[in-house]
Amino acid sequence: MEQEYIILLQKILVVLFSVTLFWKIIKHICGLLVIEKEPVTVLVTGAAGQIGYALLPMIARGVMLGPDQPVIIHMLDIEPAAEALNGVKMELIDAAFPLLKDVVATTDVVEACQGVNIAVMVGGFPRKEGMKRKDVMSKNVSIYKAQASALEQHAAPDCKVLVVANPANTNALILKEFAPSIPEKNITCLTRLDHNRALGQISEKLNVHVSDVWNVIIWGNHSSTQYPDINHATVKTTNGEKSVRDAIANDNWLNTEFITTVQQRGATIIKARKLSSALSAASAACDHIRDWVLGTPKGTWVSMGVYSDGSYGIQPGIMYSFPVTCEKGQWSIVNGLKIDELSREKMDATAKELMDEKTLAYSCLIDD
């Protein structure tokens, strides 16, 4: 009897040992099979400038597309900036970024656009002292017309475009008009900076963490007519989730100072730094692309400048900032939100400005 028990025990031990060894081998093999994702090619125009300098390390560290997504960066700028651009390329190499699989630094728009999956258009003609609106518009219209062409012909299919350079909405519109084979839903402009600024202002007013505020909206033009709307925004407080309007309990502030603070924040930063807001603009560009590509968190929307389809009574045919959710690489406008009278006025005012800009832009094209 004892003999049988001993044999049984030995058998059990052998089985246990074999199973454990087998398990370890399987785990080891699985570890070796870590398959790296194919790199995504990201274009940054105006890459030798301030926003580029802040944006490029963010992209190379995975802030834009995730910490497991290798990237190839294409940097484009104009001839006079070629040496500085090469300096930035040297620095990207010097930083030994694990995710950065290659860097192309060029002044040739065709080379820059080749095979690009994501295009962040930071380059544009900045307004100089004494320049009239029409002059700035005219310069930028030419730039975006040329770049539209190159993108359309050389970028990868389904390339996603984010226009940052001002006038962002109208530059994006021109790009869309002159790249007809790029789906219009793939061309957007940046209002995420204003969206994030609005979140920041609310969080400061309520002394909560900024990640506890969500669902503000930026309507319209990325300009001083933008309408930062908190009517549908929520805040997580110690007493549970509340509407921002209720939590702040100060409609006067919300309808006046809050709005103007967000609208004029860019100028405030310039006054303090003597330079414009590169850090926060670059960060917002990463947020815009990341949420677009990887999806917005459940129950949350973000603001993006997109081609208007007539939602909320906004005329189609302009780039207008709406509240959107993103899923599987596509954005959808959040519909059905109630719009009060004050909001209606503001939304229409910024739409009107965009129609005027469109008219001005087209007149520049005719003059060409």
Place this chain on the structure above:
Amino acid sequence: MAKEPVRVLVSGAAGQIGYALVPMIARGVMLGADQPVILHMLDIPPAAEALNGVKMELVDAAFPLLKGVVATTDVVEACTGVNIAVMVGGFPRKEGMERKDVMSKNVSIYKSQASALEQHAAPNCKVLVVANPANTNALILKEFAPSIPAKNITCLTRLDHNRALGQISEKLNVQVSDVKNVIIWGNHSSTQYPDVNHATVKTPSAEKPVCELVKDDAWLNGEFITTVQQRGAAIIKARKLSSALSAASAACDHIRDWVLGTPEGTWVSMGVYSDGSYNAPAGVIYSFPVTCRNGEWTIVQGLVIDEFSRKKLDLTGAELTKEKELAYSCLS
């Protein structure tokens, strides 16, 4: 459950390196994607408005990990409760200034900041000195903050280390993440010695020594070394500004590896208080190959040093000893 926030001080935060560094810290590049942070930003009164502008931008960026921002010109407020201190602020060399003048200005700054850190920082605060002359500024800081353990005071040579990795990866046309174990010995200056004798490259078959793959000792002992040594100047020439992006990134790498540990089989370069290893002068801050574990660095011992390397290690050690003497003469 969210972790307790870590307080990170950046001095000279209104400058270029600060502007590149603070968003990296706020995004978790320095301490990990799940580690909330509170930023303390310090600069001098003439930069107060610009510093506030940076604070505004940090608020405007709505960073989920950033639990607070303190922007101040008061060194005591800046140092209070900090767990990590990145000293980017210093007196830059201006045209016409002599070495002794730059040294003198910086010695005063680091002496007073040492005091404040010692008295107000959290226990076991880890310090990284970036501002040049980095090694000697770090030494002064150590000397005047005796209650901060010497092992907690380091200076940045990770930038040079990363630059060396980059040069090798370009030469061999491989991914930079496949190159490892270069060493930067000595001073973060033009006497630094970028040493690839123990560096390896991951190839499809196995890890191979860099020397074997490059097959060009003349390049490795000549152009490679001078390229890495003079890279800072090359960047300034191209950009007309110094290398903020790569310096900030290297500072994040330095702290991250120190706190979270170096990967198995890999070492990094850090400027640390010399214990005389490899016959480097003791009592200076000297860059060595180190591994990091449980928040502590350890010098990699037992590496064979050939004759060529020996001379270079000694040269940079001699420069550090002279800098130390110069610094002390400024103090008297």
